[in-house]
Amino acid sequence: MSSSLLAARFDEPVFPHGPIVAALIDLDGTMIDTADDFTASLNRMLVQLDLVQIKREEVVAYVGKGSGHLVHSVLGQRLETHAAQACFDQALSIYHHEYAQLNGQQTRLYPEVIEGLAAMRAAGLQLACVTNKPWRFAVDLLQQYSLDGYFKCVFGGDSLAEKKPHPLPMLTACSALHVAPIQAVAIGDSENDALAGRAAGLATLAVPYGYNHGQPVQTIKSDGIVATLLAAANAIAAHNLKASP
Structure with a gap:
């Protein structure tokens, strides 16, 4: 339309x-x-953490509250609360590194x-x-x-x-x-x-x-x-x- x-x-x-x-x-x-860049960057992060990959549709529901919220939400759907908190800093660092490589590509x-x-x-x-x-x-x-x-x-x-x-x-x-x-x-x-x-x-x-x-x-x-x-x-x-x- x-x-x-x-x-x-x-x-x-x-x-x-x-x-x-x-x-x-x-x-x-x-x-x-930018949802496809988010998705690709998160999947690179998830591979390194040996966690289940994510699709664009799930990512869209988390976008809008900053990178920390995005990564926290993704981890929260894949790990128990304690485990998600324990690896959050590492995951956020990985995500930022990967996103820097992909920003704007998709x-x-x-x-x-x-x-x-x-x-x-x-x-x-x-x-x-x-x-x-x-x-x-x-x-x-x-x-x-x-x-x-x-x-x-x-x-x-x-x-x-x-x-x-x-x-x-x-x-x-x-x-x-x-x-x-x-x-x-x-x-x-x-x-x-x-x-x-x-x-x-x-x-x-x-x-x-x-x-x-x-x-x-x-x-x-x-x-x-x-x-x-x-x-x-x-x-x-x-x-x-x-x-x-």
Whole structure:
């Protein structure tokens, strides 16, 4: 189904505040489909630990809360609690090493990502990437797809003392962009993005094609579902037009 047909199925987002001047955008599941890289890296880890391999469908249910949660969840399905805890540090180190070798190899941009980012920048919005992915992996991936130039700052899951769904990454990104949270929107594919955005006082938008821990996007409490980042840019522009004095 085309993105235009998808967009026609969604109601126009209703933002709770005035004009939007900044967008804080998630990475995995929002801009880039990285599940196959996660799966391949985890399977390399599992081979070294002599554990049962994993499939993409299981991985998708764990994505969105950072590498530690991902590895912990995978181990928890394959080992008793004590054994999983005992080998966690080793497993996480192996996973990070393997992911560094594979980052970007089996990924793909979602439709209208570049068009959406370009439209937001053309409209004067300031952009930040706020992800739970480790910072170095996020920056590397953004560079591979020539997306880094759209963002004034990037915050990873290891950039701060807390990660999403805690509001700290959103608040810190707003501070870095010199905008008030009430002037920004958080865009992501999971409940974590919406929870962090709402807790920080931002408007929130959800995209329907990502992971959301394996749950339907309709379970996310947000200000609207948008088919693509270009649809998000158009929704923000329409809102700003109405909100202008």
